[in-house]
Amino acid sequence: MDQFLELLSTKMADIHSDTPILSAWETSMIDVFVRAAGLIGLPRSIGEIYGLLFCTPKALSFDELVERLQISKGSVSQGLKVLRQLGAVKLHYVPGSRRDHYLPELSMKRLVSGFIKDQFEPHLLSGAQRLDNIDALIGEEGDEASRAHALNRLGTLRSWRQRTRKLIPIVMAVLGGAKFFDKEPTDDETII
C-alpha cells in the first residue's frame, strides 16, 4: 500500500512534468547553501543536497533528492557520503521503508566542528611534521645570516600554527552558545 502511494506520486510528478519541483523560497534557500558550500570549497551539488534537506520538514530519501534536485544518482551518492563524513546529515530510520532517509544536522556548532575536524585539522597536523622537515633542511644550508633569517621565518610559521590551534576551541566554545566566558557547561544537546 505504501508502495502504491509512492508509485502514484511518482507518476503524478511525471505527468505534471511542468510543475516546478521546488518552490520559489526553496530555490532561494538552497541557493544560499550552494553559495556557502562554494565559500568553504565544497561542490554545488553538496550545497543543493544539504539545502533541500534543510528546507524540508521531513526526512528525505535518496530517490527524493535525485528527483527534486534533478541531479544524477552518482552526485547524490557521493554528496551524501561527504555530508555524512562531515556529520552534516544523519541517517533517519523510517519504519516500513527500505530506503535510507536523511535529516540535516541543525546545530551550527556540530556543523562547524565536523568541518574543522574533517578538512582543517588534518592539514594543521601534517603541518607540524612539514615544519620540522624544513628545520632540518635549513641546517644543511648556506651562510650564517641566511640560516638565521630562515629560522626566524620558520619560527613565525610555527607561531601561526600554534595560534590557529588555540583558536579552534575558542571558536567552538563561542558557537556552543556559551556567552563567551559565562562558564555555562557546553550543552551538546541544545540545538541552536
Next chain:
Amino acid sequence: MDQFLELLSTKMADIHSDTPILSAWETSMIDVFVRAAGLIGLPRSIGEIYGLLFCTPKALSFDELVERLQISKGSVSQGLKVLRQLGAVKLHYVPGSRRDHYLPELSMKRLVSGFIKDQFEPHLLSGAQRLDNIDALIGEEGDEASRAHALNRLGTLRSWRQRTRKLIPIVMAVLGGAKFFDKEPTDDETII
C-alpha cells in the same frame, strides 16, 4: 651601474641554468603556503608568490618573482593584484629602481583580517538581503503549516549568520595577541 649589476646577475642566472633557482628549504616552505592557499581557495600561484616573499629577507621585484618561481608574467601580475587586495603584500619603494618591490605582510592578524574582509564579509552581507527576499517569498506560499516551518528554518539561518558576525571580532581579538579577555588594547603595531 645598478643596471649593469642587474644585467650581470641575469646573465649569470642564464649561464648556470642548471643551478636550482630555489633551495630545498625554500621549496618546502613555499609548498606549505601553496597548501595553505588551497585550503582557503586561492590558486597555487598565489601561494607560491607569497611563499617566496615570505622566505626572502629582502623585497622582491616582479621580475624576480617570475624568474625564480618560473611562472608566467600574467600569473605574477594577477597573483600580486589579489595579494595586494588582501593586504597580504606591501609595495616597498626601492631607491634607484623603477620596479615595484614587494614585501610580505607578516602579521597573522592583518592577514586574517584582510582575508575575512575581502572574501568573507561580502558574502555575509549580501546574505542579509537574500534572507529578507526568502522571507518575502515564504509569504506568498502554500498552507499555514509549511509557512511556519519555512519561517522557522529561516530563523535558524538568521541566527547562524548573526553568530558568524559576532565571531569575527572575537577571532580578531584573539589573533591580535590579546590573551582572551586580558583587555589589552589591540596593538596594531605589534607584529606577531
Next chain:
DNA sequence: CATTTTGTTCAAGTTTTTTTGAACAAAGTT
C-alpha cells in the same frame, strides 16, 4: 619623439574538479 622598461589585460590553452550514467554489488521479495 622614438625607444626601452615595466607591468596589465585577456583570449586561448591547460589542468583540475565536478557531474553524469551505465555497470555493478548487496540485500530484500516473490
Next chain:
DNA sequence: AACTTTGTTCAAAAAAACTTGAACAAAATG
C-alpha cells in the same frame, strides 16, 4: 533461485578554474 529494489563505483564527459603568452598601455629614458 530469479527478480526487484536500493545505492555505490568509476570511467568518460562537461564544466570550472588556472596559467600562459602575446598584444597592449603607461611612464621613464635617451
